[in-house]
Amino acid sequence: MEWRDRGILLSARRHGETSAIIEVFTPEQGRHAGVVRGGTSRKIAPILxxxxxxxxxxxxxxxxxxxxxTVEPVRSRAAVAMGDRLALAGLNAVTSLVGFCLPEREPHPALYARTEALLDLLGQMELWPLAYLRWELGLLEEMGYALDLSVCAVTGSAEDLRYVSPRSGRAVSAAGAGDWADRLLPLPPVLRGEGDAPDHEIAQAFRTTGHFLQAHLAADLGARPLPEARARFVELFSRSLQTP
Structure with a gap:
């Protein structure tokens, strides 16, 4: 059995004296693991x-x-990531979530294209948090947990949508929320692709996407906690908003 594809390296760990086991994400083969002979050598290790x-x-x-x-380098993103703490945290969040969420050897070409495009933006950190938020929404959709933010789940109106139901993932208006508002998740305009997407809205939106990643997706994968890398990225981004 054999195949050839391009892919994004998710992780690498030492195997024996000279080899490494790597996990990659490819458009046609999905999340896939294998051994790289000589993967700890001076020639190959910097690639991995x-x-x-x-x-x-x-x-x-x-x-x-x-x-x-067998691996050949196409593009390294290490230099960009190592030069910026937020970029490194974001890269780790993406690779960790892909490794956590995707079934092994199941192709997800649309998600792969989104992931590659996101990682190619790593050097543009003024754009990256918003791009990452959209990637998380795409990940939820790909995994079957898409949010429906078009109309209020209670009234059917598309006006004054303020919240998201933590159970259904549907939008709720201010009128529809009533006394339940404090039990709902925030729906900042950025989640609906509206407005100028200020950073404080993106931080709010991470609370909402994080809920569905943990309480729905992760719960259905066996109640495992989300990778810590995702929380580290969100925390670092949120702290950056408080820096004068």
Whole structure:
């Protein structure tokens, strides 16, 4: 069995004396693991950095074997990430969430395209938090947890939408919320693609997407906690808003 594809490196860990086991995300093969012979060598180890774009060839005797990769670098994102704490935290959040959410060897080409485009923006941190928020919304949709923010779930109106139901993921208007407003999640305009997307709205929106990632997606994956990398990115972004 063998295939060839491009992909994003999600993680790498040492295996034995000289090899590494890597996990990659590719458009046609999905999340896929394999061994890289000599992966700890001076030549190959610098290539195996999370977020790196790789040309991959995978081969195994049987399809269900872990198999072995040969890798060629296409693009490294390490230099950009290492030069900015928020960029590094964002990169780690993306690679960790992909590894956490996706079933092994299941293709998600649309999500792959979104992920590659997002990581290519890493050097533009004035754009990146909003792009990352949209990526999280796309991840929820891809996993079957899309938010419906078009009309109020209670009144059917599209006016004055202020909240999101934590159970259904549907919008709720101020009138529809009534006495339940303090139990609902915020719906800043940025979540509906409206307005100028100020950073404080993006921070609010992360609270809402984070709820559905943890309480719905992660819960259905066996009640596992979300990767800490996601919380670290959101915390670092939120702290940056308080810096004069």
């Amino acid at each position: 950095q999370p977020g790196a774009q790789l040309d991959l060839a995978w081969r195994a005797r049987l399809e269900d074997h872990i198999g072995a990769f």
